[in-house]
Amino acid sequence: MEFVDALTGFRVDGRRPNEMRKLKGEVGVVARADGSALFEMGNTRVIAAVYGPREVQNKGQQVNSKEALVRCEYRMAEFSTGDRRRKPKGDRRSTEISLVIRQTMEASILTELMPRSQIDIFVQVLQADGGTRSACINAATLALADAGIPMRDIVTSCSAGYLCSTPLLDLNYVEDSAGGPDVTVGILAKMDKVTLLQMDAKLPMDTFENVMGLAIEGCKAIATHIREVLLENTKRLECQRG
Amino acid sequence: MVGLSEGEKHFIRGGIAQGIRTDGRRRLQFRALSVETGVIPQANGSARVRLGATEIIASVKAELGKPNILHPDKGKVSIFVDCSPTAEPTFEGRGSEELSTELSVALQRCLLGGKSGAGAAIDLSSLIIVEGKVCWDLYIDGLVVSSDGNLLDALAAAIKVALSNTGIPKVNVSLSAASDEEPEVDVSNEEFLQFDTSSVPVIVTLTKVGQHYIVDATSEEESQMSSAVSVSVNRNGQVCGLTKRGGAGLDPSVIFDMISVAKHVSQQFIAHLDSKISAAEAAAE
Numbered sequence: 161m162e163f164v165d166a167l168t169g170f171r172v173d174g175r176r177p178n179e180m181r182k183l184k185g186e187v188g189v190v191a192r193a194d195g196s197a198l199f200e201m202g203n204t205r206v207i208a209a210v211y212g213p214r215e216v217q218n219k220g221q222q223v224n225s226k227e228a229l230v231r232c233e234y235r236m237a238e239f240s241t242g243d244r245r246r247k248p249k250g251d252r253r254s255t256e257i258s259l260v261i262r263q264t265m266e267a268s269i270l271t272e273l274m275p276r277s278q279i280d281i282f283v284q285v286l287q288a289d290g291g292t293r294s295a296c297i298n299a300a301t302l303a304l305a306d307a308g309i310p311m312r313d314i315v316t317s318c319s320a321g322y323l324c325s326t327p328l329l330d331l332n333y334v335e336d337s338a339g340g341p342d343v344t345v346g347i348l349a350k351m352d353k354v355t356l357l358q359m360d361a362k363l364p365m366d367t368f369e370n371v372m373g374l375a376i377e378g379c380k381a382i383a384t385h386i387r388e389v390l391l392e393n394t395k396r397l398e399c400q401r402g
Numbered sequence: 403m404v405g406l407s408e409g410e411k412h413f414i415r416g417g418i419a420q421g422i423r424t425d426g427r428r429r430l431q432f433r434a435l436s437v438e439t440g441v442i443p444q445a446n447g448s449a450r451v452r453l454g455a456t457e458i459i460a461s462v463k464a465e466l467g468k469p470n471i472l473h474p475d476k477g478k479v480s481i482f483v484d485c486s487p488t489a490e491p492t493f494e495g496r497g498s499e500e501l502s503t504e505l506s507v508a509l510q511r512c513l514l515g516g517k518s519g520a521g522a523a524i525d526l527s528s529l530i531i532v533e534g535k536v537c538w539d540l541y542i543d544g545l546v547v548s549s550d551g552n553l554l555d556a557l558a559a560a561i562k563v564a565l566s567n568t569g570i571p572k573v574n575v576s577l578s579a580a581s582d583e584e585p586e587v588d589v590s591n592e593e594f595l596q597f598d599t600s601s602v603p604v605i606v607t608l609t610k611v612g613q614h615y616i617v618d619a620t621s622e623e624e625s626q627m628s629s630a631v632s633v634s635v636n637r638n639g640q641v642c643g644l645t646k647r648g649g650a651g652l653d654p655s656v657i658f659d660m661i662s663v664a665k666h667v668s669q670q671f672i673a674h675l676d677s678k679i680s681a682a683e684a685a686a687e
Contacts, residue, residue, distance in 0.1 A: 237459070
């Protein structure tokens with residue numbers, strides 16, 4: 161299958177190779193959570209909810225009482241994928257993604273400011289169309305900011321791939337399942353540090369640099385968008401206070 | 403888990419006894435309802451329903467399947483509920499399984515009727531394509547995104563909206579000569595059939611707190627309940643299903659009283675929901 165049109169250079173969904181899908185961020189979507197957010201990247205749509213910081217519920221899980229305990233659970237809705245298949249809860253893929261999100265978020269949360277407490281991050285995928293990992297991390301960042309949890313920086317994530325000898329930004333499901341390399345990068349936007357880096361399949365070193373550079377560009381664009389969403393939300397709150 | 407002090411508990415109970423609740427509602431008044439349709443593009447029908455701070459997403463997916471041997475003239479419908487941990491941290495991992503099952507079973511009881519499919523909310527024989535061979539399997543999924551009490555009523559309302567939003571693809575069956583061969587089914591991408599959802603019931607849960615009962619309880623109010631009766635009623639005022647929850651026993655005369663009140667409230671609720679559905683459909687177009 162041709163993923164980049166040889167003539168026009170457009171991708172299957174009509175995007176240019178270095179074009180991202182439409183982003184949408186919304187804060188405060190779950191009324192009873194301490195912080196929550198909805199994040200959309202094209203047709204991929206996820207909700208994140210944050211509970212905490214609160215008392216540690218299960219003392220056995222607390223490793224270091226001088227730091228906050230960060231926990232994360234990733235779940236996919238039954239209707240999120242095209243074909244409906246019941247998966248057991250806590251399958252290996254979900255467990256792995258939960259772990260990845262937890263580690264990425266832990267890197268930015270100032271855990272030492274909240275000793276003996278616990279922060280729960282729950283992400284729920286409503287629609288999966290490639291890049292759920294990235295969308296979840298972006299949603300979690302928004303939700304953590306909404307909950308007012310102190311963070312070093314905004315963490316954002318974006319994926320990039322390499323198909324038909326072209327580096328492609330923000331793969332959708334069709335491109336993702338094409339079997340080419342898929343590089344998912346998470347960065348601390350202002351500090352310019354990489355906190356997450358995953359790739360499957362193989363790629364020559366020099367091409368990898370280009371693809372990763374593209375993904376980082378994507379992350380930065382998302383960071384700008386997230387900042388805008390948060391700023392707008394803060395302005396709205398300011399208005400409400402009068 | 404709701405952590406309430408003695409004073410708060412007393413305040414909630416006292417308010418209900420006097421007919422004015424903590425959020426200013428009367429005993430038989432619902433919270434603000436908001437309805438959105440077509441929220442999940444890859445489903446055949448979907449809806450998001452908000453009742454106060456309770457939020458439900460329901461989706462309907464249709465797949466081709468084989469009818470049950472015992473009922474060759476009927477399609478199949480299954481209902482699954484999932485409580486997302488975004489709604490409540492205790493739903494994490496397997497924590498929500500018990501509640502999800504309880505809700506799924508209660509919904510099945512109210513919407514699917516008996517084993518034979520008689521009394522079901524949807525006419526199951528309309529799901530048949532070739533008798534004994536091919537039928538539509540409807541999978542109804544409810545996802546609790548945010549929970550603030552009264553999940554069952556909100557789920558039933560969301561399913562009703564999702565079903566009214568559902569379009570089943572039109573199929574053309576090319577009948578092969580030999581009747582024992584598998585018929586070829588051609589699913590149309592353009593033409594869709596709508597369901598008759600007028601007989602889909604709504605569920606009204608009456609929560610008994612002290613001497614009185616209330617509709618649409620928040621989770622704070624639910625923590626003070628002694629028992630609750632969920633009645634599913636259709637447009638014609640017929641009772642389609644009943645579930646009693648909670649530890650305390652109820653006097654039979656109280657139950658009859660509750661059913662008649664639920665019947666009365668449900669008619670207003672159905673009318674309200676219908677107007678919301680048509681408004682949502684108009685907004686979606």
